[in-house]
Amino acid sequence: MTTLRLHGEGAGDDPHVGARALGEVLSGVLSGVLEGAVGRAGGAPRKFPVRGLYAHVPFCFHKCHYCDFYSFVDREGRSGAFLDRFEADVAWACERIEGEIDTVFVGGGTPTLLTADELRRLTAAIARLPLARGAEWTVEANPETIDREKADVLAAGGVNRVSIGAQSFDPKHLKTLERWHDPANVARAAETLRAAGLVNFNLDLIFGVPGQTLDEWRDDLAQALALRPEHLSCYGLTYEPNTAMTKRLQKGEFDPCDDEVEAAMYDATRTTLAAAGFAQYEISNFARAGRECRHNLVYWRNEPWWAIGPSASGFVAGHRFKVVPRLGDWLARGVEAGGDGSQPVVDVEPPDEKRHTSEALMLGLRLMEGIDAALERRAVELEPARAAVFARAIADGLLERTAEARLRFTHRGAALANEVLAEIV
Incomplete structure (x- = not known):
């Protein structure tokens, strides 16, 4: 099984290339592309209906070797500049979104690597968007970055769903994946979220890790279920191009999981979760009744969504686009554009x-x-x-x-x- 890569794209560490050097590529800002394609109304910005918003926070304290989403270690302390630019992009989007947004997904990277005060700024910015009553609002989190203060900030800010990157409960498999959290902290994070009123949480798990046995995967499932999540995302490990893990595989440094063993793991996933009351609603996703991820359903039903943040992908007015994929360029473009919040995008695909x-x-x-x-x-x-x-x-x-x-x-x-x-x- 593979995970669908809909938001964020692996680009390695940010080289901080200036936007001025990429002027030709970055000239197609969203305002020009979309408003040029469908026109403007009475001189005001054209508005577009969207069902969801994806926001990308690229900061991580470590780049996992299997990950191909755009993320990097924030060695230069650019979170403040990121939030300044993010707030400007939200203001720009507010003028161009028609109707209400039903789903929000804040991914990364590790959004909860931000401080509590920075998370407060982030959620306050998103709350300015036209969110529907009862909108689903998810934030991704690493178990090590969830504490009570941050959980309270998320809950107070409007977040009502958290996706925890557990991946495994076995230390040796976490080491293989270069996930450095203590497995015990997954349980601690789950209880912290519950105490803050965030009872709707997902656990991300990965199977088919090199050296993993079927019994070890069954144990991962059992430990995950013991935490009483509302949703589980279970993905077979995918060797994405140009990731460090794929390069190690190509060098013969380890053997991948046997196909038959991985197939047995997937079958065990479906059987175990069905017995525990989870319905499978997508190839890799399982939920208790009414707890399906509404944001991901926007993707899978090919409905429109807005995107904010470096490397975030969106789908508006039949156009697929990707926000400029480097933080340095994203910030520089904001300065070049006069700080007006216009979205810099690349890889625009018109309707076809x-x-x-x-x-x-x-x-x-x-x-x-x-x-x-x-x-x-x-x-x-x-x-x-x-x-x-x-x-x-x-x-x-x-x-x-x-x-x-x-x-x-x-x-x-x-x-x-x-x-x-x-x-x-």
């Missing part, structure tokens, strides 16, 4: 029906609900060869049609989702 349909297929089929007949029909119209792929996958017991005519993975097919999706998309 074929690409949009392929993305909708890939994302929608990751969900246990699958895709509706209209999307399946349009996908075949655009790529007729897909009809045979769908038919073969159904005949092989990998896909099935529900009574509502939705197409979805079978239990067996979900375990082979990557291979099937590669053929379909």
